[in-house]
Amino acid sequence: MSSSETVNVNKGAGRQDAGEGVRDTEGTQGTEGTQGIEGTGAVRLDGVTHRYGRGDAAVTAVGPVDLTVPAGEFLVLVGASGCGKSTLLRLIAGFEQPTQGAVRVSGAAPRPGDTAGVVFQTPRLFPWRTVQGNIDLALRYAGVDRARWPERRAELLARVGLEGTGKRRIWEISGGQQQRVAIARALAAENPLFLLDEPFAALDALTRERLQEDVRQVTAETGRTTVFVTHSADEAVFLGSRIVVLTKSPGTVALDLPITLPRGTVDADELRESREFTELRAEVAHAVKSAAAA
Numbered sequence: 001m002s003s004s005e006t007v008n009v010n011k012g013a014g015r016q017d018a019g020e021g022v023r024d025t026e027g028t029q030g031t032e033g034t035q036g037i038e039g040t041g042a043v044r045l046d047g048v049t050h051r052y053g054r055g056d057a058a059v060t061a062v063g064p065v066d067l068t069v070p071a072g073e074f075l076v077l078v079g080a081s082g083c084g085k086s087t088l089l090r091l092i093a094g095f096e097q098p099t100q101g102a103v104r105v106s107g108a109a110p111r112p113g114d115t116a117g118v119v120f121q122t123p124r125l126f127p128w129r130t131v132q133g134n135i136d137l138a139l140r141y142a143g144v145d146r147a148r149w150p151e152r153r154a155e156l157l158a159r160v161g162l163e164g165t166g167k168r169r170i171w172e173i174s175g176g177q178q179q180r181v182a183i184a185r186a187l188a189a190e191n192p193l194f195l196l197d198e199p200f201a202a203l204d205a206l207t208r209e210r211l212q213e214d215v216r217q218v219t220a221e222t223g224r225t226t227v228f229v230t231h232s233a234d235e236a237v238f239l240g241s242r243i244v245v246l247t248k249s250p251g252t253v254a255l256d257l258p259i260t261l262p263r264g265t266v267d268a269d270e271l272r273e274s275r276e277f278t279e280l281r282a283e284v285a286h287a288v289k290s291a292a293a294a
């Protein structure tokens, strides 16, 4: 079967350009009924603006942004450097409070370290601990009963393809493996939201592709709502069930695009080589460029 037969994209369905009304989410994951919009793991940003600093030194980093991410959706935020992607993610995690507007996760204000599992560009592990020691810390922080740690740890390491590495020190594993540990750690707390801020930017192309495939699979398996920040149109189209392109700083929504590429059932290489994938990637790259220049 050719890739164009297997990969059928309903291009343009549900698209929203900036300024239009409510998004038609036909064809994307987790969007049915109010459960998806208000349910556990759903994210809602109402008129969110964030400024850093005060007075003459104040910088408006992002906004105003109105965005609803239904439970189970994989949203990718793309935009030029400095447009406010990380700031939006930090607001959703509860690390920052919006200067204006409101952020809600599962219908409540996010609590830092509690509402979401977060993966950053660098793994931020404890280098003197073992792989297992880093995971155990996350399990302790998540309040998992100690008796369950061995089982849960094994499950997490298997999920990110790190079986058998538990006893190794962080400096004894590769950068890609360290980022896998960071992903496992973020999944340790069974919260319904998973936030990733350019997690693969520092990795080589091959490792990056492998980890993209793993993240795609892990999120499909766990069903967590995911918000993923990247510069890469390629990464965005491969991972997202929806892509939001931000304008240049202060970022607002320039394009809101559902991605209806098949999820879970298709071979990753076949998907990447398909005509639909290539066209969407070109479209997103063009939108990012236009939004940055506007």
Ligand SMILES: Nc1ncnc2c1ncn2[C@@H]1O[C@H](COP(=O)(O)OP(=O)(O)OP(=O)(O)O)[C@@H](O)[C@H]1O
Pocket: 052, 053, 059, 060, 061, 062, 079, 080, 081, 082, 083, 084, 085, 086, 087, 088, 231, 249
């Ligand atoms: N702690 C801070 N204090 C002051 N200004 C900040 C702070 N963090 C970010 N900014 C500014 O806010 C704006 C948005 O930054 P942010 O890091 O959110 O953008 P980004 O899109 O994630 O950028 P990049 O893609 O380069 O990581 C930028 O102008 C940045 O300089």
